[in-house]
Amino acid sequence: xxAGMGEADFLEALKSKLGDxxxxxxxxxxxxxxxxxxxxxxxxxxEALKAFGGSHVSTITGTDMGESIEIxxxxxxxxxxxxxxxxxxxxxxxxSIETISDLIPGSMLYEAEARDLLGIEFKGLPYEGRxxxxxxxxxxxxxxxxxxxxxxxx
Amino acid sequence: xxxxxxxxxxxxxALHEPERxxxxxxxxxxxxxxxxxxxxxxxxxKAAELRSYIQDVYLIERICGICNVAHSLVYVQTVEAxxxxxxxxxxxxLRTVVHELNRIHSHLLLLGVVGELFGFDTLxxxxxxxxxxxxxxxxxxxxxxxxxxxxxxxxxxxxVGPSQISEAKRAMEYLRRRMKFYxxxxxxxxxxxxxxxxxxxxxxxxxLSLCAxxxxxRGSGIKTDVRADDPYAAYGEIPFxxxxxxxxDSWARFMVRVDEVFESIGIIEYALDRLPDGPIRARFPRRxxxxxxxxxxxxxxxxxxxxxxxxxxxxxxxxxxxxPTLANILAAxxxxxxxxxxxxPVSLSSIDPCFACEDRLAIIDVSKGxxxxxxxxxxxxxxxxxx
Numbered sequence: 001x002x003a004g005m006g007e008a009d010f011l012e013a014l015k016s017k018l019g020d021x022x023x024x025x026x027x028x029x030x031x032x033x034x035x036x037x038x039x040x041x042x043x044x045x046x047e048a049l050k051a052f053g054g055s056h057v058s059t060i061t062g063t064d065m066g067e068s069i070e071i072x073x074x075x076x077x078x079x080x081x082x083x084x085x086x087x088x089x090x091x092x093x094x095x096s097i098e099t100i101s102d103l104i105p106g107s108m109l110y111e112a113e114a115r116d117l118l119g120i121e122f123k124g125l126p127y128e129g130r131x132x133x134x135x136x137x138x139x140x141x142x143x144x145x146x147x148x149x150x151x152x153x154x
Numbered sequence: 155x156x157x158x159x160x161x162x163x164x165x166x167x168a169l170h171e172p173e174r175x176x177x178x179x180x181x182x183x184x185x186x187x188x189x190x191x192x193x194x195x196x197x198x199x200k201a202a203e204l205r206s207y208i209q210d211v212y213l214i215e216r217i218c219g220i221c222n223v224a225h226s227l228v229y230v231q232t233v234e235a236x237x238x239x240x241x242x243x244x245x246x247x248l249r250t251v252v253h254e255l256n257r258i259h260s261h262l263l264l265l266g267v268v269g270e271l272f273g274f275d276t277l278x279x280x281x282x283x284x285x286x287x288x289x290x291x292x293x294x295x296x297x298x299x300x301x302x303x304x305x306x307x308x309x310x311x312x313x314v315g316p317s318q319i320s321e322a323k324r325a326m327e328y329l330r331r332r333m334k335f336y337x338x339x340x341x342x343x344x345x346x347x348x349x350x351x352x353x354x355x356x357x358x359x360x361x362l363s364l365c366a367x368x369x370x371x372r373g374s375g376i377k378t379d380v381r382a383d384d385p386y387a388a389y390g391e392i393p394f395x396x397x398x399x400x401x402x403d404s405w406a407r408f409m410v411r412v413d414e415v416f417e418s419i420g421i422i423e424y425a426l427d428r429l430p431d432g433p434i435r436a437r438f439p440r441r442x443x444x445x446x447x448x449x450x451x452x453x454x455x456x457x458x459x460x461x462x463x464x465x466x467x468x469x470x471x472x473x474x475x476x477x478p479t480l481a482n483i484l485a486a487x488x489x490x491x492x493x494x495x496x497x498x499p500v501s502l503s504s505i506d507p508c509f510a511c512e513d514r515l516a517i518i519d520v521s522k523g524x525x526x527x528x529x530x531x532x533x534x535x536x537x538x539x540x541x
Contacts, residue, residue, distance in 0.1 A: 004383075028445075028446065028447060028448060029235050029447060029448075031384055032447070032448050034446075055362055055363070055365075056362070056365050057365050058365075058448075058450065058457065058459045058476065058481075059459055059461070059474065059476035059481075061461045061463075061472065061474040063463055063471075063472045063474075064472075072461070074448060074459065074461065076384075076450075076457075078378065078383075081383055081384065083384070083448055083450065085448060085461075104363065104365065105363050105364055105365075105484070106363060106364040106365025106366070106481070106484060107365065108484065109189075109191075109480060109483060109484060110476070110480075113480075117199075130192075131190070131191060131192065132191065132192045132195050133192070133195075134192070143197065143200055144199060144200060148200075150197070150200065150201075150204070
């Protein structure tokens with residue numbers, strides 16, 4: 001087992017690989033870093049994490065930020081011992097991004113979950129149909145978006 | 155190739171919880187598996203966004219009845235990280251003790267259920283009898299057998315006294331003796347061997363690429379454990395071993411849990427012997443500053459994560475939780491592929507499934523090569539009367 005890396009060293013090493021593809025970078029806390037990239041570049045960023053043992057997708061968070069939806073891929077890097085959150089923002093009017101399930105197959109169900117609950121389209125995702133929501137749930141209604149209120153169920 | 159569909163679930167595919175798997179069979183052999191989750195999805199992420207940080211402690215603890223301590227622990231740790239808040243050292247040790255007691259009861263519960271699945275009911279009864287002893291210790295320390303709201307923002311809810319410590323240590327001594335016996339049973343008994351050795355193979359490369367967690371990935375020989383790699387609570391100060399087995403089968407995953415109980419006993423004894431003095435709780439603010447935090451703990455079933463985004467105020471803007479069973483579903487499907495139908499329950503139980511998720515129905519029309527979803531009432535209208 002490796003001893004791991006410091007957060008600042010990790011960000012430096014990642015910057016040398018990704019250059020100006022990184023729009024924002026920050027240290028969230030001990031063993032936690034976050035970087036923001038453009039949609040599309042998220043696949044390059046996730047590939048770059050493999051050099052640090054970044055093969056484990058812990059989860060994918062989709063967040064309704066008002067005008068946009070933020071998609072955060074949380075990847076545990078086994079060698080660096082750092083959880084790197086790769087973020088990309090897509091417009092809420094047409095939330096669409098390429099899948100990463102071909103790069104890391106274990107991310108498939110997390111993408112399917114975010115598609116069900118936030119209406120994000122993951123282009124190339126092999127899992128079809130709904131994962132979480134019932135099949136008689138109406139199309140185009142996404143319960144984790146901020147404009148959806150639980151009163152709707154009453 | 156023509157295959158037959160066999161639907162396992164949604165009622166009780168392994169433990170007493172709903173989940174559905176569509177198995178594509180060639181005779182007795184499983185060719186492919188399609189999982190569909192969601193029967194018990196309760197919308198807790200949305201509910202957490204509508205409640206205050208303090209109310210959420212009690213909500214999130216109820217995500218899972220078995221590993222409730224892991225859920226409340228990862229939540230309070232993530233909120234504390236968001237605020238940059240340090241808890242008193244005594245609280246960190248007490249959280250560790252209760253987290254490990256929770257792991258022991260969860261592992262004994264699963265190993266007992268596995269005994270029942272093997273047709274070895276005596277083992278089930280023995281294991282669950284000894285599990286009661288752990289529940290008594292949990293009750294004496296936290297005030298309740300399961301849901302106890304022991305972890306609170308800023309520390310823990312109750313302190314322990316000398317009589318509780320000596321009671322807990324006596325129980326651990328007894329349990330260590332019993333676990334030596336159970337380890338012998340799991341390692342040598344022919345029933346266990348015939349039902350679990352070579353069953354549900356998960357190669358290390360598959361375990362890694364499918365992002366498996368906990369005893370599942372450790373049963374494929376990969377040495378990873380959040381407690382060791384990303385220490386929290388008091389784990390940075392307590393020595394313990396990360397258990398791995400490298401036979402990649404259901405037996406390895408059960409043995410990892412058997413050995414982990416010994417490690418948990420050691421952690422509890424070590425922590426109780428070195429409990430720091432001082433307060434058990436510090437005052438935590440009602441409103442949390444803007445920012446985000448990502449928390450991880452090693453729950454009994456593996457890595458459990460929470461991601462919380464705050465825009466200031468007393469409620470989280472976004473609460474995201476990923477339970478270890480969801481991470482292990484794809485690995486479970488991989489274990490079933492190539493095996494026999496009769497091995498499906500053993501493979502599935504070897505991930506110790508805890509379905510805090512939800513499922514409906516997926517249909518595969520093999521003759522046309524199509525897959526689609528349908529409502530049960532539509533199917534009943536189509537097929538119900540004639541069958």
